[in-house]
Amino acid sequence: MDKFNNQAKKWDTEEKIKRGNSISKAIAKNINLNKQMNVLDFGCGTGLLIIPLLDKVKSIHGIDLAPNMLKVLDNKGEKYNNLTTELTNIFEIDSKFNLIMSSMVMHHIEDTPKLAEKLYDSLEPNGILAIADLSKEDGSFHDSLDGVYSLGYSNDYLEETFLKVGFKEVKVVENIFTIEKKDKKYPLFLLIGTK
Template sequence: MKNNPKWYYEEKQSGVDYLDPEIAQEYDNEHQKFRNFEAEVEQIVQMLGITPDDTVLDFGCGTGGITLNLAKYSRKVIGVDISREMLDVLREKAEEQEIKNIETHCAGFLSYNHDASDKVDKIISMFALHHLPDFWKSVALLKMAEILKTGGKLYLFDLIFTFNIDEHQKSISDIINGMHDAAGDSMARETGTHIKDEFSTYDWIMEGLLEKSGFFVDYKYVEADNFVGYVCTKL
């Protein structure tokens, strides 16, 4: 793929600064308070029908909680993240665990370059697309559709709003309080920063973006009111 025009959105670290090496190192500890990466991957493998012959691309792979576990079920996993510091953690863990079927790229959704002749079977993106404003989400999704084989699967999971706008203050307070109960003060503060500085959107907007970008939404599920997952097929 050729380089993007100069007027393209400049992907940068909004919200919590995962470019900070100390924060990158603590990512796993913080997220394991409310996540089980192995169980998440088992569910993803089942939902997407991932096989040992598949190449899977993980956009926003972070420190590799999902990527490293996916490597057990697929031929190759490509991990893409804008934070070199988080990718350093991923590579350290891969070396410790002797996992060799992982390829990493320091790039964002919009800046990642993929060989157009080598389409992938599955794409996963968890807790990452909210870093882009809605228009640029659609550009990123279009790019994912171009990278995927026809009939390939996309799994998207993120903080996506399902409440009515007139209930936004109570609903967002409930989200932050729920995170506090599940994972403590630091993750509650991080959630508040997410709401203030990042770009989570409504479910009906996200579904429109997916459909306009070349995907069919096979099904959607909602966890804890506003954590939403989509399984989609590339048309």
């Protein structure tokens, strides 16, 4: 994950902050957040999803593989006492959470069904999953496909994959944000799964 480590200091552009805010809003709109919730953000990067949601839940644990991303978040997080961070892989997590969220991470993980299974296992009973990522795209989103394992996702694939590992309900909310890049539009979805 050298790429993200090197990009960390310049990650928080106006566009990415806007994206994080829109995804956080979509999460808050579609899920009943409350002060009893312990939340995990996997691949949290610099915490663009975390910061807007910290005052709505009990705690947020941000994990990432890129130490420099976490350094940027730790510098922002000094004034929050319900934020913790950890340099680790989602597959190494052994606590359970009421809500697991992420933004733009799933397409960087090779085995989606294995990830779906791990996320299901890492939720408390009735826990909720909220994953934002790219809808199906033509491969033009990334400049290099090194470390990119999916060119976005179709609703059918998401529903099938997450229902298969045990989620009792899976809903895909489309167009929660559109990334505009190289004269093209890349819409994002929010997958909501209920354990």
